[in-house]
Amino acid sequence: MHAKQSAAALPNSIIFPGAKAPVASLGAEEATHLRLQALARYAGARSRDSRVIDNSVSQVVLVVEGAVKLIASAAAGRTQVMGFYFKDDFIYVPARDTHAYNLCALTDCELVAFPATEFIRLAQSDKTLNNNFLSHLLRALGRCREKSLALGQKTARERVATFLVSMAERIGAPFSNGAVLDLPMSRRDIGDNIGLTIETVSRQMTELRNAGIVSTSGRSQVKILDLAALKQEAGHLPVPT
Amino acid sequence: MHAKQSAAALPNSIIFPGAKAPVASLGAEEATHLRLQALARYAGARSRDSRVIDNSVSQVVLVVEGAVKLIASAAAGRTQVMGFYFKDDFIYVPARDTHAYNLCALTDCELVAFPATEFIRLAQSDKTLNNNFLSHLLRALGRCREKSLALGQKTARERVATFLVSMAERIGAPFSNGAVLDLPMSRRDIGDNIGLTIETVSRQMTELRNAGIVSTSGRSQVKILDLAALKQEAGHLPVPT
DNA sequence: CGAATTTTTGATAAGGTTCAATACAAGTGG
DNA sequence: CCACTTGTATTGAACCTTATCAAAAATTCG
Numbered sequence: 001m002h003a004k005q006s007a008a009a010l011p012n013s014i015i016f017p018g019a020k021a022p023v024a025s026l027g028a029e030e031a032t033h034l035r036l037q038a039l040a041r042y043a044g045a046r047s048r049d050s051r052v053i054d055n056s057v058s059q060v061v062l063v064v065e066g067a068v069k070l071i072a073s074a075a076a077g078r079t080q081v082m083g084f085y086f087k088d089d090f091i092y093v094p095a096r097d098t099h100a101y102n103l104c105a106l107t108d109c110e111l112v113a114f115p116a117t118e119f120i121r122l123a124q125s126d127k128t129l130n131n132n133f134l135s136h137l138l139r140a141l142g143r144c145r146e147k148s149l150a151l152g153q154k155t156a157r158e159r160v161a162t163f164l165v166s167m168a169e170r171i172g173a174p175f176s177n178g179a180v181l182d183l184p185m186s187r188r189d190i191g192d193n194i195g196l197t198i199e200t201v202s203r204q205m206t207e208l209r210n211a212g213i214v215s216t217s218g219r220s221q222v223k224i225l226d227l228a229a230l231k232q233e234a235g236h237l238p239v240p241t
Numbered sequence: 242m243h244a245k246q247s248a249a250a251l252p253n254s255i256i257f258p259g260a261k262a263p264v265a266s267l268g269a270e271e272a273t274h275l276r277l278q279a280l281a282r283y284a285g286a287r288s289r290d291s292r293v294i295d296n297s298v299s300q301v302v303l304v305v306e307g308a309v310k311l312i313a314s315a316a317a318g319r320t321q322v323m324g325f326y327f328k329d330d331f332i333y334v335p336a337r338d339t340h341a342y343n344l345c346a347l348t349d350c351e352l353v354a355f356p357a358t359e360f361i362r363l364a365q366s367d368k369t370l371n372n373n374f375l376s377h378l379l380r381a382l383g384r385c386r387e388k389s390l391a392l393g394q395k396t397a398r399e400r401v402a403t404f405l406v407s408m409a410e411r412i413g414a415p416f417s418n419g420a421v422l423d424l425p426m427s428r429r430d431i432g433d434n435i436g437l438t439i440e441t442v443s444r445q446m447t448e449l450r451n452a453g454i455v456s457t458s459g460r461s462q463v464k465i466l467d468l469a470a471l472k473q474e475a476g477h478l479p480v481p482t
Numbered sequence: 483c484g485a486a487t488t489t490t491t492g493a494t495a496a497g498g499t500t501c502a503a504t505a506c507a508a509g510t511g512g
Numbered sequence: 513c514c515a516c517t518t519g520t521a522t523t524g525a526a527c528c529t530t531a532t533c534a535a536a537a538a539t540t541c542g
Contacts, residue, residue: 092382094383124371134378137378145323199499201521441531446490
């Protein structure tokens with residue numbers, strides 16, 4: 001299902017009660033709000049919907065509610081999950097080129113999409129918005145480089161641990177010496193994100209469980225019992241002095 | 242050797258004859274030039290110099306001449322080469338954080354570095370410069386995502402082929418059905434860039450040579466005899482329709 | 483030319499994938 | 513509400529790719 005259309009035209013979409021709220025988290029000045037509103041395409045999506053937004057042009061997407069994954073497709077049907085995004089996250093989705101990028105809903109969710117070109121033009125006249133966008137891009141680049149490092153250098157164990165640490169920081173609820181999290185993505189998604197097969201992910205989870213570092217219940221709940229130990233497993237750099 | 246210092250203080254550095262030229266490729270408006278000049282730190286480096294620029298603060302670096310690599314260091318002495326950069330390339334080097342980023346010279350080279358914070362502030366008042374910086378960041382993010390896909394999904398053969406295709410596009414001279422290139426980096430650098438050991442890189446090069454797709458002479462010269470075949474090996478997506 | 487370094491080649495081993503089967507969770511219809 | 517069905521996750525065994533270790537060959541540089 002395509003989503004570059006106004007909310008009214010989408011049967012599945014969730015109509016926002018107060019339309020101003022989502023755009024507010026972009027931190028733009030008052031004067032920019034109206035113009036952002038005009039540009040915004042609200043899109044609701046049900047869990048598992050793929051191609052949640054139109055990728056014929058580059059888009060800047062804000063997650064208002066729910067969770068999505070950004071996937072890239074290469075030859076031979078292989079896909080890489082470039083990242084997972086949650087409430088208030090901000091995603092740059094390039095237009096289809098040598099690889100095709102798409103957003104897929106992991107849960108029912110609400111998104112706001114802006115055509116990138118117009119968004120950037122608008123940001124030029126609003127220092128706050130421009131700064132926010134810039135610092136978002138810098139963070140995205142930083143995270144992507146971290147991922148490159150992980151994919152290029154780390155073992156299966158380290159990758160799974162790294163993934164869990166990252167998720168704990170983003171969607172974990174504090175718990176004892178660690179955190180509790182409810183993973184909205186499947187083992188396949190995790191594998192495609194960290195460059196492993198589902199079997200390897202599963203085995204590493206089992207080993208972490210046997211080592212008493214995490215415990216699991218059901219498919220999605222993970223309790224991190226010892227965050228320090230998990231970070232150790234993740235192969236993180238000692239804190240710089 | 243540290244390089245956040247003016248050219249005059251660097252024994253190794255190459256003093257530029259006309260100091261305006263390097264900044265010109267940033268495409269800034271006339272009025273911004275002087276302020277960029279004031280901000281710029283010129284740094285020359287000899288081949289193999291590491292820590293070519295100061296990484297205690299984030300920097301935006303322009304390559305005026307030569308070639309450099311951006312490396313990230315993780316625990317256990319593992320390093321990932323995040324990318325290679327050549328004349329007129331533009332690099333965002335974040336301050337040291339959970340990982341340490343550094344520029345290393347592959348050849349004798351000339352660089353211009355700007356403290357990122359001030360550079361960004363200056364860009365705010367110059368639409369052209371701001372646009373250039375933004376589009377640079379978007380391209381950098383795109384390339385980094387491509388690399389994630391390669392590291393997460395591709396085989397050794399595909400990675401080496403992908404690397405060669407990319408280098409051909411960036412520093413190759415046209416030649417018959419392919420290109421000739423003079424690689425300024427070692428096999429180790431290549432391996433650290435695409436997540437393989439030097440032995441595996443070497444073996445894959447040998448196989449590509451045996452397949453008649455490339456030929457080599459000396460350490461650094463590579464002739465791509467059949468670019469189409471090499472792209473095939475790289476596992477690229479068929480051109481979108 | 484000769485020394486030092488880098489690259490290539492070879493043999494072996496380890497980590498991860500693949501294939502196959504079982505167990506588990508969640509949803510569906512009686 | 514429970515049995516049945518479907519999809520997802522876990523476990524096991526064999527295989528394959530790539531890493532590791534070790535040595536020889538090639539290139540660069542003094």
